[in-house]
Amino acid sequence: MGKIVPLQQAVAENLKPGDTVAFEGFTHLIPHAAAHEAIRQGIGDLTLIRMTPDIVYDQMIGMGLARKVVFSYAGNPGVGLLRRMRDAIENGHPRSIETVEHSHSAMAQAYEAGAAGLPCAIFRGYKGAGLKAVNPDIRSVICPFTGEELAAVPAHRPDVTFIHAQKANRRGDVLIEGIIGVQKEAALAASRVVVTVEEIVEDFAGLHPNLCILPHWTITAIAEVPGGAHPSYAHGYYDRDNAAYLDWDKVSSDREAFAAWMQDNVLAVGPEAFADRVKGLRK
Template identity: 65%
Template sequence: MTLAQAIAENVKDGDTVAMEGFTHLIPYAAGHEVIRQGRKDLTIIRMTPDILYDQLIGVGAVKKMKFSWGGNPGVGSLHRFRDAVEKHWPHKLEVEEHSHAAMANAYEAGAANLPFAMLRGYIGADLPKVNAQIKSVTCPFTGEVLAAVPSIRPDVTLIHAQRADRKGNVLIEGIVGVQKEAVLAAKRSVVTVEEIVDELQPASPNSLVLPSWAVTAVVAVPGGAFPSYAQGYYKRNNAFYLAWDEIARDRDSFQQWVKENILEKTPEDFAQYAKPAKN
């Protein structure tokens, strides 16, 4: 289906939405369509929220963010995120901060339909003092005290991948973060891909396949991860990450950028960035 149709059918106001991708395959095209459709009151989840979540927060689409690290990778702060936390612009933002390990375990617990995840973590850390969702449990067999966090069960997960076949099976190659767990934990999932092929043929030993039964919608959006990269298709645009620091510092320049580059664009515009560039 089209991206507009996939988002309209699967992302609703008030939903809990995960948009995962670690360093590459970040679902920018899908996130921009969420903005174009004016979704509000979202709870967004991501282990490493960067520019895409800065944009969603800045347009007022988000009421809460659950995360384990937030920033412009290699550059600095997320200024729209900071403005929402510090000055409540465009409105107050609730935050729930965890460690990477807790987030990964919580996704895995959600994928397994378990109510919570437990881990050896948060020992000597201060996060439990500011996050009431971090608890402890005692092992009934050894008496060991372990950290516990609620499982992550999104209403919908959005990811980008390299390829899908015509049956809806999806291939992810390169750095794999928690895309698999995030999709399996969700009630619904939308996967944008660089291309749809007759047969999936993994080119990298570090790859995984999401089966069609776990995927709600597949959309071909060449370039859909730009300005992050898609291994085997195009490289990361480091210049954009540097430029974003200046764009996002000022509310007016941010709003003008969103108008020109999201609201007045279409998913097809991403295709210009999908130039062959093996990396």
């Protein structure tokens, strides 16, 4: 199967400097291994799109790969700030970044519009919200049928979307169980789609067909990376590593500590390290 390749190849062939890219997963199945490979390859000047950017984008921003972030709520889930993102915004370290903030609903609607090939998303929202004052991409339109004022935002159309999933079969179909978030829409909205998976299986015999949310013809490349969502969780495989999120608050609060952590845990290791990190968390 030509779509199944090593992670290094999947990233090098599909992510280019200056791309608009989404690394999506909502609490669950966040594609950390793919983001780490992008960091190792030093692919920068990126526009990063993500609902709830958490530590995966904190790391990419802290390594200077981002020029712009389109997002809804930025934080270390259950802990606090994204300190590397804040340092970039407030102090321009290691470079200044542009930010475009939306609500969760607007981000999901924008992905869905992109997946449908539409130029914008139209929905009820943002009435009385302060975000309109700082985000010129939030516009209003009048419904031609009811006369109601509705919100409109540009569709998300990433050059490439990265997601993590539980399984892919040899044909290249992708199976996700548990919380899906916006992975399907983010993938269908993109020009290229790279999926990391816990395992490659021969087929999905005996599994409910609705679990396979992305057929092979929507996927550009697949890489088998056990543990590739760590420290987030993969339903049926391993739990969320809450300690890692708590530790990140300390690591990311200091520039030198951050640089040392990235050297030891990202730059000096490969994707195979993820399997070891989830050993104590496996179901």
